[in-house]
Amino acid sequence: MNATEARTLPPVGEIAVAAIAVIVVGGIWMASHLPKHFSLVVPVIILAVAVALVLTNVVLLTRIRRFAWQKFFLVGKWALLAYVVISGMLVYVFARDHTPGGPMAVLVGMLVTWAVDIPMLFGFTVARFQDPDQTT
Amino acid sequence: MVDVAEVAPGPPPGMAGGPPPIPEFQIVPLRGLIAVAIVIVALIVAVAGNWLWALDFFHVVGGGMWTGIDLFVGFIVGPIIGRMSIPARIEFSTRFMPKMLLLMPTLVTMTLAAGWQLARHLGNLNAGFGRHGWLVASYIVVGVMAVIALGILEPANLAVLFELKKPRPDPELIGRLMKRFIYTAGITGAMQVATLVIMTRIAT
Numbered sequence: 396m397n398a399t400e401a402r403t404l405p406p407v408g409e410i411a412v413a414a415i416a417v418i419v420v421g422g423i424w425m426a427s428h429l430p431k432h433f434s435l436v437v438p439v440i441i442l443a444v445a446v447a448l449v450l451t452n453v454v455l456l457t458r459i460r461r462f463a464w465q466k467f468f469l470v471g472k473w474a475l476l477a478y479v480v481i482s483g484m485l486v487y488v489f490a491r492d493h494t495p496g497g498p499m500a501v502l503v504g505m506l507v508t509w510a511v512d513i514p515m516l517f518g519f520t521v522a523r524f525q526d527p528d529q530t531t
Numbered sequence: 532m533v534d535v536a537e538v539a540p541g542p543p544p545g546m547a548g549g550p551p552p553i554p555e556f557q558i559v560p561l562r563g564l565i566a567v568a569i570v571i572v573a574l575i576v577a578v579a580g581n582w583l584w585a586l587d588f589f590h591v592v593g594g595g596m597w598t599g600i601d602l603f604v605g606f607i608v609g610p611i612i613g614r615m616s617i618p619a620r621i622e623f624s625t626r627f628m629p630k631m632l633l634l635m636p637t638l639v640t641m642t643l644a645a646g647w648q649l650a651r652h653l654g655n656l657n658a659g660f661g662r663h664g665w666l667v668a669s670y671i672v673v674g675v676m677a678v679i680a681l682g683i684l685e686p687a688n689l690a691v692l693f694e695l696k697k698p699r700p701d702p703e704l705i706g707r708l709m710k711r712f713i714y715t716a717g718i719t720g721a722m723q724v725a726t727l728v729i730m731t732r733i734a735t
């Protein structure tokens with residue numbers, strides 16, 4: 396087994412995948428109800444769960460002592476750029492369709508959470524197999 | 532993309548215990564970013580202009596390529612990679628995976644954004660649309676594929692590429708991550724069959 400992987404790391408990957416799944420469920424729920432008006436209770440609860448999962452991951456990451464942070468941020472920043480473009484494209488489509496303010500705010504919230512969660516997952520997955528002491 | 536074959540330092544290839552040769556490669560092919568930018572700008576123009584033909588073009592071309600590539604990789608390329616030797620897998624991965632890293636997210640974005648606009652124009656998003664249930668089924672299939680692709684396949688792809696950039700990559704780790712890539716590609720390939728059924732039902 397890879398020496399880096401052998402170290403015990405918190406379940407950041409699993410939680411990030413759970414957050415993706417929760418956001419996908421929220422997205423499907425909203426997409427299946429648009430363009431008509433609908434209650435935002437369910438999507439807001441889903442968004443809150445997703446945000447809680449992402450924040451949990453942030454806390455878990457801050458508790459890791461030895462980790463290949465340089466690789467984590469290298470992958471994370473470029474993935475963040477890519478997912479900001481993708482999420483921005485989807486926000487643009489919803490804005491172009493004059494999606495009402497309430498659903499639009501929840502959709503933007505979901506896409507922002509998504510755009511933060513995925514780079515964190517990519518960065519963590521790459522960095523966990525890297526040497527924590529490597530600086531280049 | 533750099534395609535020059537350079538052998539990594541270490542014992543000669545094929546020598547027992549020596550690391551397999553790693554061709555020089557870029558994790559993100561920078562030249563490919565130009566093509567991605569062109570597609571994204573063209574998609575924005577199509578959405579902004581509400582051009583039905585262009586939206587149809589992006590949705591059909593993007594969806595066809597996405598479905599075709601998923602089926603081909605899942606059922607043809609994946610099993611072939613699975614039977615390759617570790618050095619052959621490594622050489623294939625260094626040439627194949629960086630391209631997939633740019634191609635698939637671009638195809639998915641163009642298919643979904645154009646598809647959503649198209650459905651809105653055609654009135655398919657309304658609950659009153661006769662085949663609205665099929666449309667919701669397509670959201671669910673895409674959603675499951677998104678979780679698999681973003682949660683398992685893409686991170687494994689990236690981890691393999693970074694492992695291959697190490698002076699002494701771990702062949703066992705690469706083998707395990709490639710297996711994950713192959714299995715998830717097979718699952719998304721199978722789910723694309725459902726996409727084909729749903730899309731032909733909506734269009735009929």
